[in-house]
Amino acid sequence: MGVRVFRLLGPLDVVLDGRRVHVPPGKRRVVLAALLLRARQVVGVDELVELVGGTRNAVQTTVGRLREDLGVPGLVRTQPGGYLIDVEPDEVDVHLFGRLEPERALALWRGRPFADIGSDRLERDHAPALVERYLAVLEARIEQDLRAGRHEQLVPELRTLTRQHPARERMWAQLVHALHRCGRQAEALRTYEEVRRRLADELGVDPGRDLQQAHQQVLRADNRPRARNDLPGDIADFAGREEDLARVLAAVPSGCVAITAIDGMAGIGKTTLAVRAAHRLKERFPDAQLFVDLHSHTEGVEPRTPQDALLALLTALGVSAKDVPDELDARAALWRAEMAHRKALVVLDNAGGAAQVRPLLPGSGLVIVTSRRRLVDLDAAHTISLDVLPERDALDLLTSIVGPHRGEDAAAMREIVRLCGHLPLAVRIAGARWRTRPAWTARDLRRRLGEQRLTELAAGERSVAKAFAMSYEQLTGEQQRLFRLLGLHPGDDWDAHLAAALIGTTANEAERLLDELLDVHLVQQRENGRYRFHDLLAEHAKAGVLPEEREEAVVRVLDHYLHNAAVAEFRMSPGNPRIPSAVRYPPFDPPPLTNARLASAWLDAERRNLKAAVYLAAYQGHYEHAWQLPHHLSQFMLNRGYGRDRVEVQSLALAAAHQLGDLAARAEALKGLGRAHLARPGGNPGKYLREALDLMRQMGDVRGEASVHGLLGIIAREAGELDEAQDHFERGLALMRQVGAPTGEASALHHVGIVHAVRGDNERAMAHIQAALALLEEHGDQSRAAMALQDISFVHYNLANDDECIAYLERSLVAFHEAGDWRGEAFARTDYAHTALELGRPGKALEMARRAAELCRTGTGLSDDDEVLRSLFDAEDHYGELGLSFALAIGAEVEGRLRDAARYAQWCADAIARSGRRWAGDRVLGQLCRLHLALGDRETAVAFGERAVRAAEGLCQPRAVAVAQRILATATAPAAPA
DSSP, X not given: OOOEEEEOSSSOEEEETTEEEOOOTTHHHHHHHHHHHTTTSOEEHHHHHHXXXXXXXXXXXXXXXXXXXXXXXXXXXXXXTEEEEOOOGGGBHHHHGGGSOHHHHHTTOOSSTTTTTOOHHHHHHHHHHHHHHHHHHHHHHHHHHHHTTOHHHHHHHHHHHHHHOTTOHHHHHHHHHHHHHTTOHHHHHHHHHHHHHHIIIIIOOOOOHHHHHHHHHHHHTOOSOOOEEOOOOOOTTOOSOHHHHHHHHTOOOSSSEEEEEEEOSTTSSHHHHHHHHHHHHGGGSTTEEEEEEOOTTOTTOOOOOHHHHHHHHHHHTTOOGGGSOSSHHHHHHHHHHHHTTOOEEEEEEEEOOHHHHGGGOOSSEEEEEEESSOOTTSOOSEEEEOOOOOHHHHHHHHHHHHOGGGOOOHHHHHHHHHHTTTOHHHHHHHHHHHHTOTTOOHHHHHHHHHHOHHHHSEETTEXXXXXXXXXXXXXXXXXXXXXXXXXXXXXXXXXXXXXHHHHXXXXXXXXXXXXXXXXTTSSEEEETTEEEXXXXXXXXXXXXXXXXXXXXXXXXXXXHHHHHHHHHHHHHSTTSOOOXXXXXXXXXXXXXXXXXXXXXXXXXXXXXXXHHHHHHHHHTTOHHHHHHHHHHHHHHXXXXXXXXXXXXXXXXXXXXXXXXXXXXXXXXXXXXXXXXXXXXXXXXXXXXXXXHHHHHHHHTOHHHHHHHHHHHHHHHHHTTOHHHHHHHHHHHHHHHHHHTOHHHHHHHHHHHHHHHHHHTOHHHHHHHHHHHHHHHHHTTOHHHHHHHHHXXXXXXXXXXXXXXXXXXXXXXXXXXXXXXXXXXHHHHHHHHHHHHHHTTOHHHHHHHHHHHHHHHHHHHTOOOHHHHHHHHHHTTOHHHHHHHHHHHHHHHHHHTOHHHHHHHHHHHHHHHHHHTOOTTHHHHHHHHHHHHHHTTOHHHHHHHHHHHHHHHHHTTOHHHHHHHHHHHHHHHSOOOOO
């Protein structure tokens, strides 16, 4: 839903989905206003008849035409006895007015309500109350300004308001207060006398309590020392931070000093939060509210010394400068003595560190410290590290600056705050520039930010880049170098090993530097061991890279990922052939990828970075890296089902190989791209694989030729061409044996065994897959061994060897787990769930189905099963879709959630159709038959049962046919007599 705005506080204004709607004057406006006044409540037809005159039919006609004007189906609804408008109260300014703080509420007021509605009754019944609310809010805002010390600015405004509303005694009292606090006592007394006479002459009454109190305060001319308030003015457009503000407000001391330390990156809003909290708390600290800027990050200003800050604080309390001692300790002691009997709060803004702050701490009261550095060595009662604003709060801040009328393009507004990184300073600068350029639209600002963000995020003395530069300049040389070079990292986050490779040091030393950058908020850490930049800081860091260091740094990043991807591939698939490496700078301290499980975990953590590194290599001309990285990632991406990503990176690999003119690289890239297209309907993998086969034969690459035969065999097998498939697999097997490649031989044996299983020859299938398993276990290929164990269990199922089937499934679960292959484990558990259900063990089936779904949620980082399925669909992981949806269907069926089970089973059937695979086809069709029968749809159940039988017959497995026929027989059996 787009932006919807209805304005009645002034001329009628309607904005729907970014378009301004014209409602013609007359009855339609009256009806719309009446409905909006009671948003989401029924307004009776008789009431509308009285408002617009005429008949019920006339009202019906008017509503119909209003619906046409608005052009949003369902917005105005017919209800029993009347009509309602389906809008949120916050979308109507009349209702929103009472929910906002005074400054923002007053911004909604554009003139007298219902000014152009044309209804004397609406104006008579509602406008006076709204005007009264407006004036009350206006008085509340003025009261805030008086408390904030804005007396001089208020005097002209209050003179105007008292002329316009001469009977508002509170406004007169506020004017008397403002004049008095400006030191204009004579004017204050004359003003009081003027209003006193007017009240007596015109109304015959004496001034009320507010006016009398204001008069008495002037007369007393209070000579006692005034409470000192040095706080900057609170801002009207404060947005969000409710939880952070509550934490600061909770830090009220009882007898001793309470310290709240607020830290965060430049521009995050630390000072704004501190000042807002101080204003909220000043009534509880009436003796003094002091504010000192310590200037640790102020351009062109030296940081304030503790001695200088103490002098400012003491003189603010009325201590004569000549009575302030020179020594730091003596000044600090005098400061504590002066504060001992005061209820006071102190804001120490822009601190550089605990050493600067510690001498300034009193013995009692409340101290709020802001700093870009985490003050870990300061004994603070509360430490608050500010993050960027949530999108909603960032949008609120932008709207409060530019006005609601500029925010009609919701998508563009969201993109603006995203380009600002949700950083309050950036949003404020962007909003200020937009506000002063009436000709700009939201899309204009979005375009400009998209072209040159840091350049656009500057206005007058305020600049995001300058704010970042101040933080950068206070770093050591080694910290600056690491910060700059990390700007060249192409991905979202990194670890200490990447940082170590970038600057040629150990991971421990790199981690120390990263933690120092973390302490000053120049990097972020969302999870332990992983660091990242804020978007704008990443851009700033990259802009600071020196020309002479750029090329080497990029190569070091690429070498880090290429070296570790090659090691990870070897750990996961130890029998894969090696290729000459393009690495120039081997990582000094790489991650310990000592086994398949650690290798898989590293690849999972770095997946997006690895993909980004391929793009970086391709676009910057590092073509060897650009084809070798996808080569080493191929098996991992296959195991994880990253279909779309595989095609993307393998396409880049092929282009890079073409640029190099390297036939071996081109052959491998063609094979990789063909393999990536295997699971994509219409992807034509054979085209790439046949070209790869020709090149490998031309170069005499026998093992490469053997592996391509294996892939061509898969294409033939999935197409049902079993003779052609077996020929490819057996030719590949012979070639693997010829070159002495045992794990390649095992893969070919495995595939030959599957062909035998598809033909229904289970004994030969078992022999071949068992031989493959022995080779894989001998050579430590855990991942492929796990797949072989899973397929052996399937053959045992076909042979009705149920105990052996379960035993091999359990072995496969252990092997997948040890290999770090959560996805393989998940789908082996799905096999187990179905088998347990078939064997009459629903409890075990439910346990396995739930664990399978849990593994998929954990592996994808998503918490909702439907979201996981959609992500698998988007990634073109159709095998993953069918595996997870089948597990969810089994779990839901056992739990009795039959409609959910049917929905997931249908998703599984659709995924089977998308993938072109036969796996689980008969099983899920049989399940759909059972489910629809249980749901009372016998006709649909029978249709699915018949399809299940045909699918089982295609497998040439008597047990599968018998199971499907039994399910169909249940569906077709005559219903039992009632």
